[in-house]
Amino acid sequence: MGENSSSFLRSNLNSIQQIIKIMDIQYPLELIGTFVFAISGALAVRDKEHDLFGAGFTGFITAIGGGTLRDVLLGSYPLVWIGDVYFLYAILLGVLAAFVFPRFLIKLRKTMFLFDTIGIGFFTVLGVEKALAFGVRPEIAAIMGMFTAVMGGVIRDTLVNEIPILFRKEIYASACLTGAILYLLLNYSGLERDYNLLISISVIISIRLVAVKYKLSLPRLE
Amino acid sequence: MGENSSSFLRSNLNSIQQIIKIMDIQYPLELIGTFVFAISGALAVRDKEHDLFGAGFTGFITAIGGGTLRDVLLGSYPLVWIGDVYFLYAILLGVLAAFVFPRFLIKLRKTMFLFDTIGIGFFTVLGVEKALAFGVRPEIAAIMGMFTAVMGGVIRDTLVNEIPILFRKEIYASACLTGAILYLLLNYSGLERDYNLLISISVIISIRLVAVKYKLSLPRLE
Amino acid sequence: MGENSSSFLRSNLNSIQQIIKIMDIQYPLELIGTFVFAISGALAVRDKEHDLFGAGFTGFITAIGGGTLRDVLLGSYPLVWIGDVYFLYAILLGVLAAFVFPRFLIKLRKTMFLFDTIGIGFFTVLGVEKALAFGVRPEIAAIMGMFTAVMGGVIRDTLVNEIPILFRKEIYASACLTGAILYLLLNYSGLERDYNLLISISVIISIRLVAVKYKLSLPRLE
Structure with missing residues (x-):
């Protein structure tokens, strides 16, 4: 696309251009995404026998797990949260x-769910970009993007001894x-890039929202 | 041995030489081993509440887990499956x-079991060789060989919330x-090297087959 | 402090100086700490359906898990136990x-508990020092110190399918x-450094001992 971007895109250019201002503030968005993942991680153990420290630890793991796994697999040092203490x-x-x-x-749980959904969309695409920048093939970059978004939750669920969200929920990692x-x-x-970010993130968010609303899930192995 | 290889080996030289042609095709064998591990991983979650994506994810983890852990512990980058997309x-x-x-x-499960057993033998020895080539001491290389073969299954079992195969089954990791x-x-x-590969892999396979056939297991801690 | 170390410290200087001779033997202490962690790891699976190999494997993971995670997160290669086979x-x-x-x-379990408690204090501070030497910020070094001490146990508990000690026990990781x-x-x-080591390790040990004796725990998330 680019020069030849579709008429659909052109007709929506004004509103899109306003939205893509957001992309100028990618770094703050990453911090906000990390913040939201930490909240959802800490709240996830609320019903269990975890004390405050356990909840904090779980929030930490949820927030950094995906990006950490991606960077360790790529051998990309320093890890994001080790090199930049603001995370x-x-x-x-x-x-x-x-x-x-x-x-x-918890009363805000619909808002939180929406933030979390935006978060996985956003981190998926950032993960893909980071992996590409590292020089891996696109097939690998796709996996790294998905890992960035979902593996924090998978590690969290494994630690608290639950079947990881990946295996339970309506279409989740497959949306990523x-x-x-x-x-x-x-x-x-x-x-x-800016259009691509918007489109890809929107598709992830849309798949996830539709899947949750209509309780869609992939078929099982017979 | 080498120059002094035993008379037993000499007397079987012809048949052995035919078999070791296999070693010329080490790379295809690695791909086949990865393929088999992915099948067994995906089928392992068949009875659980996993959808198709979960089964695929589990197959992926099973196939790459052991080699990935070995390479991350050694600091050997790029990881095999990241550097070579054919995996x-x-x-x-x-x-x-x-x-x-x-x-x-599943009807072929005896065949699959045999393939899996050949797989762990093969990946154990390849893991040892890779670690040695990386310059670690032989004690460490032995552990790395075993990790290559069994840790994919251990990570898989931990994710799906089962006691890892390592702890349950008849002699398994100890054979490796x-x-x-x-x-x-x-x-x-x-x-x-060629004789050594054949002997060591055969010993792993034999221990495992005998252990399963006669339900042998190591004693427990009293 | 340093030049201005408090009168309390000065008045105890003689006894402290005797104790800090211990610090000249840091390396043997690290080996002893590793030894103790391996024992407690192997004994931890005694009641489960684990054979001798499983117990050994669990002891191994418990002993190396924390330091390995720290070094992989830092990208510090070779890992301690890979570079030095005495571990x-x-x-x-x-x-x-x-x-x-x-x-x-098991009869010695009070002694073992004491050793384990000294162990987590000791490894916490060594972990902090290693991370600082690697050039990370102090906030990160604090986390790395705690990880060094407790993550071996966390990985062990996750593998044997128990809620990690971190989430169950009286004040543990928070002491670190x-x-x-x-x-x-x-x-x-x-x-x-010598005074600092003594004080910080003593505080960790004291918090843990007091927490266990009086069954203190942090509050839960409501």
């Missing part, structure tokens, strides 16, 4: 928020993988 | 086979460790 | 001791984190 502060704030306002946040592949296709077809 | 295709084929022919493959140590002893005694 | 021998001795004298060691932060504060205030 740690974003996590501490998220855990603190979960401690201080648990009821408020679909979005990652779409991003790669649009990228190689020449679409500008 | 990913072998996994995709394995997962696809598990989706399309599950009943056929025994074969790894044997390979190292024969290696330092000067035996040619 | 492996310390683990083998610990596992062997657990096999040969399980009843004796407190000691790690204290070490950093004293370090930046200029206190000599």
Whole structure:
């Protein structure tokens, strides 16, 4: 696309251009995403026999797990949260928020769910980009994108001894993988990055929202 | 051995030489081993509440887990499956086979078991060799060989919330460790690589087959 | 402190100086700590359906898990136990001791508990120092210190399908984190390393002992 971006895109250019201003603030968005993942991680163990420290630890693992796994697999050092301490502060704030306002946040669970869904879309595409920048093949980059988004939750669930979300929920990781592949296709077809980010992230979010609303899931192995 | 290889070996030289032609095709064998591990991983979650994506993910983890752990522990980058995308295709084929022919493959479970057993023997010795080539001491190389063969299954079982195979089954990882140590002893005694591969892999396979047939297991801690 | 070390410290200088001779033997202490962790890891699966190999494997993971995770997260290669094979021998001795004298060691469980508590204090501070030497920020170093001490146990519990100790026990990882932060504060205030080690390790041990004696735990998330 790029020069030849579809008429659909052109007709929506104004509103899209407003939205893509967001992309200028990618770094703050990463911090916010980390903050939201930390909240959802800390709240996830609320019904279990975990003390405050356990909840904080779980929030931490949820927030950094996916990106950490991606970077360790790529051999990309220093890890994001080790090289930039603001990610740690974003996590501490998220855990603190979960401690201080648990009821408020749980009442907000639809908002939280929406944030989490935006988060997985966003981190998927950032993960794909980071892997590509590292020089791996697109097939590998797609997996790395999905890992970035979902493996924090998988590690969290494994630690608290639950069947990982990946295996239970309506279409979740497969939405991320679909979005990652779409991003790669649009990228190689020449679409500008900002449009590509918007489209791919929107597709991930849409698949996830539709799947949850209509309780869609993939078939099982017979 | 080497120059002084035993008369037993000499007398079987012809048949052995035919078999060791196999070693010329080490790379295809690695791909086949990965393919088989992916099938067994995907089929392992068949009775659980996993959808197709979960089964594919499990096949993937089973196939790459051991080698990935070995390479991350050694700091050997890029990881095998990241540097060579054909391993990913072998996994995709394995997962696809598990989706399309599950009943056929389960009927073949004796064949699959045999393939899996050959697989752990083969990957143990390859893991030892890779670690040695990386310059670690033989004691460490033996552990790395065993990890290569069994840790994919251990990670898979941990994710799906089962007691890892390592802790449950008849002699399994200990067969790999025994074969790894044997390979190292024969290696330092000067035996040619091809013979050493054949002997060590055969010993692993034999221990495992005998243990399963006669339900042998190591004693427990009192 | 340092030049201005408190009168309390001065008045206890003689006895402290005797104790800090211990610090000249840091390396043997690390090996002994590894040995003790291996024993407690191997004994931890005594009631489960684990054979001798499974117990040995669990002892191994418990002993190396924390330091391995720290070094993989930092990208510090070679890992301690891969670069120095004596750690492996310390683990083998610990596992062997657990096999040969399980009843004796279990009778000694108060002694073992004390050793384990000293161990987590000691490894926390060593982990902090290693991370600082690697050039990370103090906030990160505190986390690395705690990880060094507790993550071996966390990985062990996850593998044997139990809720990790971190989430169950009286104040445990939080004692390590407190000691790690204290070490950093004293370090930046200029206190000599030997005194700092003694104080920080003592605080970790004291918190843990008091928490266990009086069954103290942190509050839960409401």
